[in-house]
């Protein structure tokens with residue numbers, strides 16, 4: 091898979107290294123699946139196909155196969171990433187998840203052709219790996235190395251399954267991105283293309299959830315059911331947020347901060363003591379953040395309610411609003427009046443930030459909030475439908 095980083099979500103994971111300028115991470119869920127895969131290969135797959143071998147040996151083979159399988163997934167993600175980088179879209183990180191991998195591209199492609207190339211980059215690698223492992227298994231057979239042949243055969247099958255699964259035409263799977271690119275290219279309507287492919291993605295997620303629930307009640311395959319259900323919910327939420335991203339992008343295209351900001355907001359003078367700022371603004375108004383400005387209108391910073399808690403109450407009459415915000419960096423809190431609304435939205439996705447100061451030539455001219463932008467999107471989508 092490949093996808094834009096889910097907005098506002100910070101994914102953690104175990105850092106494993108940096109290659110091609112991309113940071114590689116292992117998600118915690120990966121360990122669970124690595125364990126299940128190693129076990130099912132070692133205890134079920136190999137003993138059925140290799141006779142007269144000791145248990146320890148099948149576990150060694152199982153571990154080796156699981157390792158090569160995850161390496162294959164990594165190469166699949168690298169396939170997406172290298173194509174993406176060639177198209178000028180940076181890839182800051184690749185995360186190995188329970189479901190496979192996720193190459194996080196820094197932004198959505200600008201055109202259908204780029205989208206198509208990036209979407210196919212991964213599956214092409216997996217097809218090549220599948221053929222390669224198949225040929226190696228034939229070589230192993232010919233040489234009479236049955237263990238090596240069975241390992242390569244299994245890897246050929248798993249890599250091929252990876253291609254089949256990923257080419258299901260539901261967004262955000264690779265096949266869904268291919269479908270979206272084709273629909274986008276034909277119609278020129280990204281939002282409609284995303285709508286169709288993400289609907290198929292959501293339908294497929296429900297299928298996985300139902301199939302998984304059925305498997306859960308069949309004892310020997312309960313763990314398969316568990317993985318299906320997890321995968322189903324993961325894909326469903328990714329399909330839904332993918333569509334929301336496309337809607338936002340389309341509605342906000344060409345919109346400036348000026349078009350949706352609230353002009354002339356309530357401003358706290360920078361010389362006002364904190365006790366008066368609390369009385370006149372925080373207690374009477376209904377915001378938890380106010381801009382602080384000098385007498386000439388120069389923006390000083392945003393005063394947040396939680397900043398006040400850092401100053402002892404008895405000192406409030408002697409500390410001015412300007413003093414408090416001077417200690418905080420205000421770069422992340424401001425946006426130019428002519429900057430894009432999409433950039434404001436990205437900044438406002440940070441959980442601790444609910445309002446941005448809108449600046450023109452150093453002076454505060456307005457405030458833009460997450461609510462302003464969501465309201466704008468809602469009104470415009472309602473009017474179109």
Ligand SMILES: [Zn+2]
Pocket residue numbers: 091092166167170212213256264
């Ligand atoms: Zn992929």
